[in-house]
Amino acid sequence: MSGTDNFANRIQFDHLYNGSFFPEYQSLEWSKAVGDDDGAFVYRDHDDSIILEHVADKKKKILVKGDDLIDSNGDHLYYDDFLVSPDSKYILFSTNRTKQWRYSHFSNYWIFNITSSSPFPLTKSIDKDHQAVIAFAQWSPVGHTVAFVKDNDLYVSVDLLDERRLTFDGSAVVFNGMPDWIYEEEVLKADNAIWWSNEGKRLAYLRLNESEVPEYRFPLYLTGFNATPYPREVVMRYPKPGYPNPIATFHVYDLESPLASQFGAITFENDFSDDERIITEVMWAGDDTVLVKVMNRVQDIARVVLVDTNTRKGKIVREENADKMDGGWYEINQSMFYVKKSGSLKQDGYIDIVVNRGYDHLALFSPVDSSTPKFLTSGEWEVDGKVVSVDYERELIYFISTEKSSIERHLYSVNFDGTNRTALTDINNEGHYSVSFSPGGQYYNLKYEGPDIPWQKVLKIGDPNFAMVLHENNDLRKLMGSLETPTKRHLTIESDGNILNAVEIRPPGMDESGRVKYPVLFNVYGGPNSQLVQKKFKVDWHMFIASSDRLKYITVIVDTRGTGFKGRKFRVGVRKRLGELESKDVINAGRYWSKLPYVDSNKIAVWGWSFGAFLTSKVIESDSRVFQVGMAVAPVTDWRYYDSIYTERYMKTPAQNPEGYEYSAITNMTGFENAKFLLVHGTGDVHFQNTANLIDRLTLASVHNYRVQFYSDNDHNIDIHNANRELYYLLTEYLWQSFGTGGTTEH
DSSP, rough: OOOOHHTTTSOOGGGGGGTTTTTOOOOEEEEEOTTOOOEEEEOOOTTEEEEEEEETTOEEEEOOOGGGBTTTTBBBOOOEEEEEOTTSSEEEEEEEEOOOOSSSSEEEEEETHHHHHEESSSSSSSSSGHHHHEEEEEEOOTTOEEEEETEEEEEEEEEEEEEEEOSOOOOEEEESSSSHHHHIIIISSOOOEEHHHEEEEEEEEEEETTTTEEEEEEEEEEETTTTEEEEEEEEEEEOTTTTTTEEEEEEETTSSOOOGGGGGGGGEOOOTTEEEEEEEEEEEEESSSSEEEETTTTEEEEEEEEEEETTTTTEEEEEEEEEHHSSOOOOOOOOEEEOOOOTOSSSSSEEEEEEETEEEEEEEESSTTSSEEESOOOOOSOOEEEEEETTEEEEEEEEEOOOOOOTTTTEEEETTSSSEEEEOOTTTTTBEEEEEEEETTTTEEEEESSSOEEEEEEEEEEEEEEEEEEEOHHHHHHHHHSSSEEEEEEEEEEEEEEEEEEEEOOOOOOOSSSOOOOOOEEEEOOOOOOOOOOOOOOOOOHHHHHTTTTOOOOOEEEEEEOOOSSHHHHHHHTTTTTHHHHHHHHHHHHHHHHTTTTTEEEEEEEETTTTTHHHHHHHHHTTTOSSSSSEEEOOOGGGGOOOHHHHHHHHHTTTTTHHHHHHHHHHGGGGGGGEEEEEEEEOOOOTTHHHHHHHHHHHHHTTSSEEEEEETTTTTOSSSSSHHHHHHHHHHHHHHHHHOSEEEOOO
């Protein structure tokens, strides 16, 4: 077959953007409504109807007909999302969603009465023409009471009849029940900061005061697709390392007590000072007890505080110190899971992720004020995330772990006493799974994400013959079968005595003999606790450049020291010196590949995005001469410019670690004189300052061997106004201009 024919049957650049290679998964929202059988779920049908379906018998019930969704103006109610109330009497709809930051948005909210088939606004206190100012709305766990945030104040609509305003100081710098930018991005990773008690009688929330946080400003040049004579300016409170964080305080509102008696924050025993305290997690344990996880500013001391909502005081029941343990830090994971007394579990408790001989494992704390962990798992592997479900009848706890392989994910169960750990997925075959359980824990929505073609099924605990297939992605399987595709080779390599996970993406029909030489592109990220090398199905740009008859490039993806799921010793060595060990590992990997017989050692490039762009820049700065090209997209170039909570977790503060910050910054331009360098950033990215700083350093050093590309008004994702497609086109062309074709025969 000729090269042209091969090319026609290979992955094309356009395929990356037409959805051809995206696996389909069905969004399945388990119903928590009282009276529904376990295994009932709700979904949005093609005509906007809301359907309740039962897994056991596949019976369906229409909760709302799409034709009945009419707003107060008589128009069809086009909605972005929906939530059914726990008593199945009402549905909450969000409309006219306007994005703010990564998770947050503003919307109009409507309530639909299922019985009367009539929608009405959630709150009547807003002019209907200017209603998209509600930041968040959530049902209580029982009945049909709603909590919502408007203008940074918290409200509760009790039974949709009695609307109460709980806070009165919300402003541009005071946030009640919702996070400010840094708590949204780095702490809660959510669009709200409220937590209902289990019976819906109390509401816990955070108050965040960022009045002392310095402002950061950057321009936006376009309105829609048109330039404006005077660019508008984004103004946000953005704490950087060493500068003030927002002050976080913890509050609880009791729906059955007078409002006036509930002002003021709940006090914690032996608390951190306001400028040191980070409140990272909240979990109710009963209806009058709540556990709050609190960390110090640099996140190497973690405390669990038990709050009695009647006395409104909190006492420390656990404290852990990572700095003393191994010089490391604690990630913010939202990992606590409440378990009620049942069977052999004689008292209420909770399960958390705790370090067990250097690895993250499940530990039971029972009673809830216990300071002593009873470990449920152990070994040289880690639990990923937190408990996904508890089966009280069978006394089983379900979780996802890396026990089989650090680059796979399998579903396991373990008994309440930590015995009889059992795999529920096929560990005899490679697999990367994710799961969500029904509220009663009898059914689970299992997604197989690779390495083969993904599928999705609902399975039943204790019944191996039950399977409800949601997606098998047969069209994708057929498409992949019709193409001549790259192959992936997973391997490990050694770097300074450490074993690194890597994957090599190879051009179709690659010749390993050494007669043909191939360029190599390294893709790196390397951020603490991250992972790029996974056995998941993925067809991306790297697969295209391997497939391209014009390029035929090998891509190598490697996870350096500091990355996740290989134990704390592998991770924590990078603390206080980001970029040092990671760049050594990339360079060592580059040297390893440069000596392989099928690699052209004069055509080796490295690229990355965000932390990966920082690492790429650090590798080029190292002047190893292993890499002839570097491509950095949206880099950090000086950690003093990044946000405080992320950076200080790994670097401590600039006052505590001045030498580390100086070393980690990209300041030595010598290496950039000896490699071609592409620097890309969106001008609407809060991190653009990093690229501006690096360009100035390159200019002062009279370095000429680099190119810069900006994308107007694009944020860190570079995904608006066709920029993402153009970015990858640019990366492709830059490689072509640098190295030309790959897979050339030596003469």
